[in-house]
Amino acid sequence: MxxxxxxxxxxxxxxxxxxxxxxxxxxxxxxxxxxxxxxxxYSDHEIFLRExxxxxxxxxxxLQKLASYGEYGEEIGELKxxxxxxxxAKTITISDRGIGMTADEVKKYINQxxxxxxxxxxxxxxxxxxxxxTNIIGHFGLGFYSAFMVAENVEIxxxxxxxxxxxxxxxxxxxxxxxxxxVDKAERGTDxxxxxxxxxxxxxxxxxxxxxxxxxxxxxxxxxEFDGSVINDATPIWTKAPADLTDEDYRxxxxxxxxxxxxxxxxxxxxxxxxxxxxxVLYFPKLANDKFQMKREKIQLYSRQVFITDxxxxxxxxxxxxxxGVIDSPDIPLxxxxxxxxxxxxxxxxxxxxxxxxxxKLNELFQSDRAGFEQKFDDIGLFIKYGAISDEKFYEKAxxxxxxxxxxxxxxxxxxxxxxxxANQTDKxxxxxxxxxxxxxxxxxxxxxxxRRGYDVLLMDTVIDPHxxxxxxxxxxxTTFKRVDADTLxxxxxxxxxxxxVLSDDDKARLKEVFEQTLNDKSLSVSVESLxxxxxxxxxxxxxxxxxxxxxxxxxxxxxxxxxxxxxxxVAVNANHPLAQKVLSLDGEAQQKLAKQLYDLxxxxxxxxxxxxxxxxxxxxxxxx
Ligand SMILES: Nc1ncnc2c1ncn2[C@@H]1O[C@H](COP(=O)(O)OP(=O)(O)OP(=O)(O)O)[C@@H](O)[C@H]1O
Numbered sequence: 001m002x003x004x005x006x007x008x009x010x011x012x013x014x015x016x017x018x019x020x021x022x023x024x025x026x027x028x029x030x031x032x033x034x035x036x037x038x039x040x041x042y043s044d045h046e047i048f049l050r051e052x053x054x055x056x057x058x059x060x061x062x063l064q065k066l067a068s069y070g071e072y073g074e075e076i077g078e079l080k081x082x083x084x085x086x087x088x089a090k091t092i093t094i095s096d097r098g099i100g101m102t103a104d105e106v107k108k109y110i111n112q113x114x115x116x117x118x119x120x121x122x123x124x125x126x127x128x129x130x131x132x133x134t135n136i137i138g139h140f141g142l143g144f145y146s147a148f149m150v151a152e153n154v155e156i157x158x159x160x161x162x163x164x165x166x167x168x169x170x171x172x173x174x175x176x177x178x179x180x181x182x183v184d185k186a187e188r189g190t191d192x193x194x195x196x197x198x199x200x201x202x203x204x205x206x207x208x209x210x211x212x213x214x215x216x217x218x219x220x221x222x223x224x225e226f227d228g229s230v231i232n233d234a235t236p237i238w239t240k241a242p243a244d245l246t247d248e249d250y251r252x253x254x255x256x257x258x259x260x261x262x263x264x265x266x267x268x269x270x271x272x273x274x275x276x277x278x279x280x281v282l283y284f285p286k287l288a289n290d291k292f293q294m295k296r297e298k299i300q301l302y303s304r305q306v307f308i309t310d311x312x313x314x315x316x317x318x319x320x321x322x323x324x325g326v327i328d329s330p331d332i333p334l335x336x337x338x339x340x341x342x343x344x345x346x347x348x349x350x351x352x353x354x355x356x357x358x359x360x361k362l363n364e365l366f367q368s369d370r371a372g373f374e375q376k377f378d379d380i381g382l383f384i385k386y387g388a389i390s391d392e393k394f395y396e397k398a399x400x401x402x403x404x405x406x407x408x409x410x411x412x413x414x415x416x417x418x419x420x421x422x423a424n425q426t427d428k429x430x431x432x433x434x435x436x437x438x439x440x441x442x443x444x445x446x447x448x449x450x451x452r453r454g455y456d457v458l459l460m461d462t463v464i465d466p467h468x469x470x471x472x473x474x475x476x477x478x479t480t481f482k483r484v485d486a487d488t489l490x491x492x493x494x495x496x497x498x499x500x501x502v503l504s505d506d507d508k509a510r511l512k513e514v515f516e517q518t519l520n521d522k523s524l525s526v527s528v529e530s531l532x533x534x535x536x537x538x539x540x541x542x543x544x545x546x547x548x549x550x551x552x553x554x555x556x557x558x559x560x561x562x563x564x565x566x567x568x569x570x571v572a573v574n575a576n577h578p579l580a581q582k583v584l585s586l587d588g589e590a591q592q593k594l595a596k597q598l599y600d601l602x603x604x605x606x607x608x609x610x611x612x613x614x615x616x617x618x619x620x621x622x623x624x625x
Pocket of ligand 1: 056098100144145
């Protein structure tokens with residue numbers, strides 16, 4: 001037997017005929033490819049079954065097509081694929097009743113085409129495949145030759161659908177030699193017999209094979225039988241027309257995909273055939289608002305009903321990963337590396353399409369049933385806000401249905417809300433100031449003050465809200481957000497008018513000094529302000545900017561200059577409050593005691609008075625009563 005190389009050193013074939021059978025050699029100028037396939041695909045050995053069963057599906061569907069074109073006159077009969085395990089003989093056999101192959105087709109498709117695919121793969125990846133990258137390579141469809149990841153010997157027994165075809169048997173032992181001979185086979189179709197290698201005997205296990213078949217083949221379009229039962233649903237709902245489905249069908253399918261999950265809120269049926277092919281159903285799960293956890297349930301990606309992966313990271317935008325369901329597209333190039341996927345223009349189009357569909361669906365729900373939408377908003381708000389923040393195109397649509405809720409539990413769109421407060425909450429620089437609370441219990445005293453002045457307060461108490469606020473400030477013109485305790489009432493929305501002060505400038509300076517001495521804390525900055533007499537005598541505020549910086553560094557866990565900075569609090573003494581004036585009329589210990597008491601009251605109003613300070617406060621109060 002000779003091996004031949006062409007000028008480029010590419011693999012070519014040589015063959016010689018001895019009696020009935022043909023022996024041949026597949027030759028490449030590098031080493032034997034099978035040990036390399038084995039090594040590189042190590043982490044993903046199980047995909048051999050996906051590849052071989054997919055081939056069987058393809059062969060079956062091709063026959064159906066031919067029949068529908070009138071090119072196959074015989075009875076098709078049942079097109080069931082069977083997977084059989086023989087633990088004794090150490091074989092796994094995949095049989096189909098598809099188009100089969102003639103001897104020439106085996107030479108062409110198995111020896112040449114499939115082989116060159118495998119060779120190309122090795123050439124491309126042999127130098128790159130180290131460590132984690134082997135996983136990526138696992139996504140490269142090696143097709144038929146992936147059989148050699150688990151088998152030391154592979155037989156193909158096949159008979160073409162063409163009239164009068166001679167069945168043939170191809171055998172290859174994992175070296176580069178193959179043998180091709182005529183055999184008897186009654187039925188049309190192909191049996192692939194894998195003689196499992198000693199190091200892959202884990203696959204000679206019913207549970208393991210069933211597990212792999214269920215993972216990749218659950219929704220294959222042709223029935224697949226293993227161990228006496230059909231493992232798949234050949235017509236899952238995404239392959240049907242929405243008009244033929246009921247709500248219950250969608251819910252049932254959801255339960256089938258994610259048996260332990262709560263009912264979904266609603267769903268979108270995707271169906272597009274131009275400029276790319278995509279079908280699927282995406283479900284909106286109930287998301288716990290405060291838990292920004294990544295859900296265990298993931299979107300599953302299929303290619304013509306073959307499960308590919310649930311790592312859809314580059315195929316759908318980040319924020320859409322919170323959805324559940326199925327996407328099926330033969331146009332997503334699954335058998336290539338991640339970086340290619342990111343750059344692929346089809347993937348980008350698919351991304352854009354899904355984003356648009358999701359936004360349109362949400363808009364439709366909002367327009368057709370606002371009350372129902374508001375009811376669901378606590379569950380889908382996280383998702384909508386995340387989308388609006390991270391995707392410009394989504395924001396363009398979402399701004400019409402992303403809602404904000406005020407402390408009275410009323411929902412507004414962003415524009416509605418801005419209009420709602422504009423008259424009352426525009427400052428001297430013509431900025432509309434939107435007030436919010438992040439914790440309605442802790443900030444109740446401030447919410448109360450703001451509302452008494454006729455201001456409205458938004459509830460922004462979920463994890464995504466700080467980011468949502470930043471995004472809105474960036475996008476909306478002349479609009480700022482301030483937490484209710486960011487400043488004293490007059491300055492919170494500074495209309496340029498301040499209340500008259502009852503105290504003289506001298507008195508104010510004295511008052512400031514008393515508080516500074518009493519508190520004796522350099523990180524606090526004390527100011528005396530003229531606030532309405534019915535406001536608290538002392539209030540503690542932190543400027544919006546400072547607070548955001550501190551929150552951010554707390555969130556990131558990194559101590560930056562703001563995180564490290566002690567205090568940052570302003571202590572505002574209300575010059576117009578009778579008790580503040582009383583401080584001035586006292587001296588010595590009595591004066592300090594009252595100042596301290598007023599400061600502690602301010603802390604108490606914020607729920608920040610704890611430990612020994614709280615105990616001392618209670619004692620002092622009891623004594624004074
Ligand atoms: N069960 C089968 N019945 C008929 N023909 C088959 C069968 N299995 C493989 N073939 C033929 O062998 C060819 C090569 O198969 P292989 O799986 O390597 O590549 P592929 O299916 O074309 O692409 P992929 O890399 O996506 O699997 C197929 O295109 C097909 O023509």
